[in-house]
């Protein structure tokens with residue numbers, strides 16, 4: 001039985017890939033490597049470097065939402 005290697009994200013024969021976010025065809029140098037697949041071939045991230053960076057900035061900004069300022073009541077030291 002022949003098993004054909006199935007790659008969910010195909011690298012085009014000319015070394016280009018379509019970014020999963022901006023849908024631009026970009027050379028592999030525009031993608032970050034993401035380990036290796038079962039065949040030992042380089043895997044690349046779904047998003048191009050630009051999209052990855054934007055994504056990271058967005059998540060970082062989302063995390064940095066200003067928290068409600070908590071007014072901490074000053075503790076009064078009980079005098080004995």
Ligand SMILES: [Zn+2]
Pocket residue numbers: 019020021022023024047048049050051052
């Ligand atoms: Zn992109």
